Amino acid sequence: xxxxxxNEWRMFLRDKLFVFxxxxxTFSLLVVVxxxxxxxxxQQNYRxxxxxxxxxxxxxxxxxxxxxxxxxxSYAFKPLSVLNSMDxxxxxxxxxxxxxxxxxxxxxxxxxxxxALSVSKFGKLKSSLILQYVIPLFLIFLAYGTLSSEKxxxxxxxxxxxxxxxxxxxxxKSLSIWIYGFLLLLITVVFQSLVNAIDxxxxxxxxxxxxxxxFYYYIISSVxxxxxxTLKNNTSALSSILAIWIMWTIFLxxxxxNTVEKIHPLPSxxxxxxxxxxxxxxxxxxxxxRDKRREDLKEKILAEYGVDSLKNLPINFxxxxxxxxxxxxxxxxxxxxxSNYNILSKQKFLYQLSGFLNPFASLQSxxxxxxxxxxxxxxxxxxxxxxxxxxLIKTLNDAHAYxxxxxxxxxxxxxxxxxxxVEGFTYVTPKIKEKIKYYFIDFSALLFWxxxxxxxxxxxxxxxxxx
Amino acid sequence: xxxxxxxFKSELTHxxxxxxxxxxxxxxxxxxxxxxxxxxxxxxxQTKEISIIKNKNKESVQKMILQYEAIxxxxxxxxxxxPTSPYWAIWNTPSHAFKYPSSMMVFSLGQSEQYGYYKRxxxxxxxxxxxxxxxxxxxxxxxxxxxxxxxxFTYLSPILIIILLFNIGGLxxxxxxxxxxxxxxxxxxSLLFLRFLxxxxxxxxxxxxxLFFYALVxxxxxxxxxNLISLFSSIILYLLFWFTAFYFINYYGRGSSDNAIKMxxxxxxxxxxxxxxxxxxxxxxxxxNYMTDYLDVSREQRGKxxxxxxxxxxxxxVDEFPWLKNTLYAADSTINSSIVxxxxxxxxxxxxxNVASKIETSNExxxxxxxxxNIINPVTAFQNHINALASTDYYAYLHFRxxxxxxxxxxxxxxxxDTWNKVLVSKDTYIEYVNxxx
Numbered sequence: 001x002x003x004x005x006x007n008e009w010r011m012f013l014r015d016k017l018f019v020f021x022x023x024x025x026t027f028s029l030l031v032v033v034x035x036x037x038x039x040x041x042x043q044q045n046y047r048x049x050x051x052x053x054x055x056x057x058x059x060x061x062x063x064x065x066x067x068x069x070x071x072x073x074s075y076a077f078k079p080l081s082v083l084n085s086m087d088x089x090x091x092x093x094x095x096x097x098x099x100x101x102x103x104x105x106x107x108x109x110x111x112x113x114x115x116a117l118s119v120s121k122f123g124k125l126k127s128s129l130i131l132q133y134v135i136p137l138f139l140i141f142l143a144y145g146t147l148s149s150e151k152x153x154x155x156x157x158x159x160x161x162x163x164x165x166x167x168x169x170x171x172x173k174s175l176s177i178w179i180y181g182f183l184l185l186l187i188t189v190v191f192q193s194l195v196n197a198i199d200x201x202x203x204x205x206x207x208x209x210x211x212x213x214x215f216y217y218y219i220i221s222s223v224x225x226x227x228x229x230t231l232k233n234n235t236s237a238l239s240s241i242l243a244i245w246i247m248w249t250i251f252l253x254x255x256x257x258n259t260v261e262k263i264h265p266l267p268s269x270x271x272x273x274x275x276x277x278x279x280x281x282x283x284x285x286x287x288x289x290r291d292k293r294r295e296d297l298k299e300k301i302l303a304e305y306g307v308d309s310l311k312n313l314p315i316n317f318x319x320x321x322x323x324x325x326x327x328x329x330x331x332x333x334x335x336x337x338x339s340n341y342n343i344l345s346k347q348k349f350l351y352q353l354s355g356f357l358n359p360f361a362s363l364q365s366x367x368x369x370x371x372x373x374x375x376x377x378x379x380x381x382x383x384x385x386x387x388x389x390x391x392l393i394k395t396l397n398d399a400h401a402y403x404x405x406x407x408x409x410x411x412x413x414x415x416x417x418x419x420x421x422v423e424g425f426t427y428v429t430p431k432i433k434e435k436i437k438y439y440f441i442d443f444s445a446l447l448f449w450x451x452x453x454x455x456x457x458x459x460x461x462x463x464x465x466x467x
Numbered sequence: 468x469x470x471x472x473x474x475f476k477s478e479l480t481h482x483x484x485x486x487x488x489x490x491x492x493x494x495x496x497x498x499x500x501x502x503x504x505x506x507x508x509x510x511x512x513q514t515k516e517i518s519i520i521k522n523k524n525k526e527s528v529q530k531m532i533l534q535y536e537a538i539x540x541x542x543x544x545x546x547x548x549x550p551t552s553p554y555w556a557i558w559n560t561p562s563h564a565f566k567y568p569s570s571m572m573v574f575s576l577g578q579s580e581q582y583g584y585y586k587r588x589x590x591x592x593x594x595x596x597x598x599x600x601x602x603x604x605x606x607x608x609x610x611x612x613x614x615x616x617x618x619x620f621t622y623l624s625p626i627l628i629i630i631l632l633f634n635i636g637g638l639x640x641x642x643x644x645x646x647x648x649x650x651x652x653x654x655x656x657s658l659l660f661l662r663f664l665x666x667x668x669x670x671x672x673x674x675x676x677x678l679f680f681y682a683l684v685x686x687x688x689x690x691x692x693x694n695l696i697s698l699f700s701s702i703i704l705y706l707l708f709w710f711t712a713f714y715f716i717n718y719y720g721r722g723s724s725d726n727a728i729k730m731x732x733x734x735x736x737x738x739x740x741x742x743x744x745x746x747x748x749x750x751x752x753x754x755x756n757y758m759t760d761y762l763d764v765s766r767e768q769r770g771k772x773x774x775x776x777x778x779x780x781x782x783x784x785v786d787e788f789p790w791l792k793n794t795l796y797a798a799d800s801t802i803n804s805s806i807v808x809x810x811x812x813x814x815x816x817x818x819x820x821n822v823a824s825k826i827e828t829s830n831e832x833x834x835x836x837x838x839x840x841n842i843i844n845p846v847t848a849f850q851n852h853i854n855a856l857a858s859t860d861y862y863a864y865l866h867f868r869x870x871x872x873x874x875x876x877x878x879x880x881x882x883x884x885d886t887w888n889k890v891l892v893s894k895d896t897y898i899e900y901v902n903x904x905x
Contacts, residue, residue: 032747039751050757057767072766077757090606093581096755097762099597109597112755114581116833117851117861119844121612121622124750125743133739141728235634235723239487242731246626251498254614257607258505266603269583270516340603347605368607375607 004172036085063413066396073101081372087128089373100389105333143224174225181217212366215446319401355445362442506573524561535894553885554809556892562904566867569858575617577859590812593819594868634723777804794887
């Protein structure tokens with residue numbers, strides 16, 4: 001088998017078009033990785049500037065009532081992972097800025113796509129675009145004639161008479177094409193590692209990317225070779241494999257992507273907001289002193305401190321009310337945002353299942369996931385920014401309640417040192433080992449396809465079928 | 468004429484005998500229907516949502532009218548937010564801005580999923596408020612892209628054409644009898660042209676039948692007749708573009724496989740690679756705007772206005788709105804901080820407008836750059852052209868933002884005018900307000 005692979009490669013290298021294409025692809029991939037890195041860094045610098053700008057404003061706050069500071073709030077700017085330069089996933093579509101303030105869990109806003117005319121339906125030219133669309137197509141071009149040409153020229157009969165196993169021949173041809181795709185993938189990943197500071201975590205992610213793409217290339221080259229072996233001529237082989245490629249990459253992802261949203265529909269914004277508002281109004285309104293729950297809380301606190309009126313309390317009851325209100329609000333946000341996240345997870349799972357029909361869906365999902373740019377990572381950012389908001393508002397409400405002021409003293413302030421002591425928002429992309437469970441299904445689908453196509457070649461290809 | 472008919476007839480036979488081509492066509496038709504249906508669903512959903520909001524607004528107006536009647540009869544005391552003051556009366560005047568979906572949306576969802584299409588407008592609103600965010604959607608689905616008519620036509624029709632055409636002329640070369648055909652009384656050019664014409668007519672027919680059907684369903688003929696005609700002609704031009712390119716590929720091609728490889732490579736370059744390059748270069752030159760200028764206005768600069776004393780605010784207000792000098796309050800020499808405070812949103816609005824204009828200018832620079840590259844990126848240009856026809860492109864939403872701003876301005880003017888003229892709002896005045904914002 002190795003001899004056949006070496007022979008195939010000799011043939012490839014004799015073909016000027018192949019050599020030219022290889023040089024072209026290698027050069028394109030290097031340029032694309034380089035441009036992707038530049039764009040990523042530039043955007044990341046802007047983000048850091050924005051985050052620092054907001055932090056400086058916070059640290060420069062003059063003496064202020066803590067509740068006013070809760071309304072002033074802060075902002076979290078969505079950071080980019082290093083591998084965003086390879087596959088930007090959902091990042092161009094999702095918002096980039098989220099306001100963190102009292103009384104409300106906001107949504108992330110100001111997406112890149114909303115800031116200009118639509119440009120590309122398939123995303124920016126990052127290495128993932130070439131690795132997902134262009135290289136597989138090139139592998140198809142290399143593979144479609146690999147056995148059908150041998151049949152058309154009758155050379156295959158010669159090979160069979162010399163004792164070459166048809167199955168081995170098919171595998172060898174398929175592997176020689178796969179090696180080509182894999183080499184281009186390796187070049188991309190190695191260059192990606194060279195132009196970026198790579199740590200253990202990123203290396204692990206890149207390894208997983210290599211495995212996913214490696215599997216996909218194996219599937220593509222094997223399917224193309226299989227068609228080449230079984231169909232009567234080059235044209236039939238090419239048209240069939242192109243039809244499959246179109247179905248996998250263009251047709252099915254969109255059809256199924258749209259369908260899963262119909263199977264598990266998300267609420268409309270209007271309903272989402274009004275349901276939250278309704279649930280929220282059932283609780284303590286920090287600004288509404290007539291609320292019954294406020295009265296209950298008042299009785300409880302007065303009893304706890306053994307006093308008969310709010311003015312005798314050694315603490316500021318307003319701060320306690322507001323914190324309780326926040327905690328009630330948190331339950332409401334958790335219910336409604338949680339329900340949305342749950343629907344999104346169901347949609348994702350259902351979409352991932354389509355990988356068993358369409359390995360491209362698994363590749364796309366795995367690629368985004370391992371680059372840290374998919375919905376799972378996006379939701380992780382939203383959850384962590386919300387955790388920060390809750391912590392921030394609790395700190396401010398606690399200062400209001402226990403910082404030394406009395407109930408009703410809205411003029412009481414905390415100084416600048418207090419604001420400086422409140423930690424800013426930082427976000428670190430989660431470790432892949434924490435998230436890997438979400439991608440088992442993608443791996444399983446790719447593995448399934450790998451085994452399926454191997455079995456197909458092993459058991460379906462025989463002399464009768466090929467000759 | 469007879470020759471033409473014979474060629475068309477033989478091409479039809481060729482098509483009918485090719486299951487691969489028939490299946491591809493069926494899939495294409497299925498995708499078109501699915502895409503149009505998606506568009507129709509969103510159109511209906513948005514129309515319904517707008518109507519729900521309008522009904523809610525009507526209910527809220529009725530409640531307010533009852534409240535006025537109760538106050539005027541003396542059966543109810545004025546609440547803390549006194550509706551007889553112009554400020555709270557106008558605050559309670561429902562004034563939603565809507566971007567009514569065009570019925571052409573059936574054919575292109577465009578960027579409609581990236582923007583909100585309704586907004587409750589108050590005197591404190593701005594055109595970049597977070598409640599103007601897009602509908603809740605799965606970001607991965609958005610990244611994969613929505614299957615609408617525009618996508619199917621722009622990206623998949625060239626693929627269908629490739630499938631239909633790659634062996635036209637190529638097959639004869641593959642089987643080495645091409646020269647035999649050209650020995651007969653027809654030139655290679657004419658034969659290829661006529662065979663291409665057959666498929667051109669076929670694709671146009673498929674598209675037009677579906678367009679016609681969905682145009683009827685969505686009332687496009689009634690509402691958007693000229694845009695529909697424009698869509699029809701754009702479709703013809705776009706198809707001509709691809710047919711011409713593929714004609715030359717087939718004419719000079721060396722066989723079916725060679726044709727297919729060249730055609731699919733051209734599709735890949737025009738539909739994926741070039742738009743991807745333009746997108747990436749645009750992102751490098753014009754990175755994402757984190758909107759810090761706007762955030763500064765909404766917190767820092769707004770805060771500075773709130774810190775000003777009533778007399779400084781009054782001076783600023785008269786400076787910005789000179790017509791206030793002719794109001795009742797301006798004739799008073801005493802400062803009424805309540806009137807001044809209720810007018811502050813006028814100053815904040817000016818800040819908002821200034822920063823919005825800066826943001827829109829920077830977005831426009833980005834758009835100009837994208838449009839400049841249309842010459843090498845015709846597919847994106849075409850896609851945006853269809854989006855524009857369906858009012859789902861960036862500019863349709865820019866227009867919506869401008870509409871929102873005009874409502875904010877109107878609200879503020881009314882608040883200032885009536886507050887400074889010390890108008891006492893009655894039920895009738897409130898109804899007048901409601902009518903002004905309908």
